[in-house]
Amino acid sequence: MKRDFQDHFPQLYESGHLLFDQPLAGRSSFKIGGPADVLALPHTQKDLIALLTYALQKQIPYFILGKGTNLLISDKGIRGLVIGMEGFRKITRDENYLSAFAGVKLRQLCEFAQKEGLAGLEFAHGIPGSVGGAVFMNAGAYGGEIKDVLYCSKCLIPDLEHLTSFDPILHLRAEQHDFSYRMSALQTRGLIHLSSVFRLTEDDPAAIQARMKEIERKRLDKQPMDKPSGGSVFKRPEGHFTGKLVEDCGLKGYRIGDAAISDKHCGFIVNLGQASAQNVLELIEFICKTVYDRYQVSLETEIRLVGEW
Numbered sequence: 001m002k003r004d005f006q007d008h009f010p011q012l013y014e015s016g017h018l019l020f021d022q023p024l025a026g027r028s029s030f031k032i033g034g035p036a037d038v039l040a041l042p043h044t045q046k047d048l049i050a051l052l053t054y055a056l057q058k059q060i061p062y063f064i065l066g067k068g069t070n071l072l073i074s075d076k077g078i079r080g081l082v083i084g085m086e087g088f089r090k091i092t093r094d095e096n097y098l099s100a101f102a103g104v105k106l107r108q109l110c111e112f113a114q115k116e117g118l119a120g121l122e123f124a125h126g127i128p129g130s131v132g133g134a135v136f137m138n139a140g141a142y143g144g145e146i147k148d149v150l151y152c153s154k155c156l157i158p159d160l161e162h163l164t165s166f167d168p169i170l171h172l173r174a175e176q177h178d179f180s181y182r183m184s185a186l187q188t189r190g191l192i193h194l195s196s197v198f199r200l201t202e203d204d205p206a207a208i209q210a211r212m213k214e215i216e217r218k219r220l221d222k223q224p225m226d227k228p229s230g231g232s233v234f235k236r237p238e239g240h241f242t243g244k245l246v247e248d249c250g251l252k253g254y255r256i257g258d259a260a261i262s263d264k265h266c267g268f269i270v271n272l273g274q275a276s277a278q279n280v281l282e283l284i285e286f287i288c289k290t291v292y293d294r295y296q297v298s299l300e301t302e303i304r305l306v307g308e309w
């Protein structure tokens, strides 16, 4: 399979954007994860479409990787093709609208908006993912969500009929994203995000910066930002706060191997050094069981478990 990729995509290979047996730990905020059989880092829509078309024709499984900040990648890694979106990095302004490609870091987008005197994205400052991952997850914090500012997106429908058609791009208006809590049509329909336009409002850059700083301060106060993690492990269960439930079960600091429940925020699992994905998975299962036995509350993971388990 690797040789076939190399022969089929010689330019990507020669430019170092097609890699084999590439460890993914360095591409995950948990610093955990085995290798990808094939890791492609396209920089053009044409290459992205060609890679997807090839994978579908050869029935090779593929996975789209953003910044890897909401993932637990298995120790065995990911079979088939992993497509990293970091090559898609443009931001442009048109009046009060900012357009950003999938691989733009959310932090970069927030800082760009602030400098341009455009408000609305302050809530996202400090969420460490990419624009593609944020739209896919409907990321949110401190009372805001992507859905509040998103105007429209461009996506790919990953099937051969669409990819090989004259115009493979799907244009989604805001309401067509079917956003809800950490959920979007990109997840339910398996769409690949290319870019989005965000509708913002004019404001004083200094006032925007002050709000961003305040949000950053709150995050640093409450969350273990100094240790590798995947953010909040669980979705917020209706009527409860996960961190409090876990803390009330006496689990603060509890660890399996080097995977530990953060003593700063019990909704986070942190990697103390050499944690494996298996350690994290066992800890997740232990938390779910303990919380259910004590409070009859079912926890659902927000982080996505990917790869071969």
Ligand SMILES: Cc1cc2nc3c(=O)[nH]c(=O)nc-3n(C[C@H](O)[C@H](O)[C@H](O)COP(=O)(O)OP(=O)(O)OC[C@H]3O[C@@H](n4cnc5c(N)ncnc54)[C@H](O)[C@@H]3O)c2cc1C
Residues within 6 Å of the ligand: 029, 063, 064, 065, 066, 067, 068, 069, 070, 071, 085, 102, 126, 127, 128, 129, 130, 131, 132, 133, 134, 135, 136, 137, 138, 139, 140, 141, 186, 191, 192, 193, 194, 223, 224, 225, 229, 230, 231, 232, 304
């Ligand atoms: C310390 C820390 C704090 C965090 N705080 C928050 C928070 O406050 N709020 C919040 O909502 N999240 C938070 N997160 C989680 C995470 O940052 C978000 O979910 C983020 O949106 C994920 O983006 P990503 O690029 O890292 O996606 P990844 O983790 O790479 O991928 C997540 C999912 O999105 C898919 N995906 C990524 N890019 C694309 C694309 N272009 N097209 C299609 N699918 C794609 C992937 O296939 C995967 O299924 C936090 C994480 C950490 C580590």
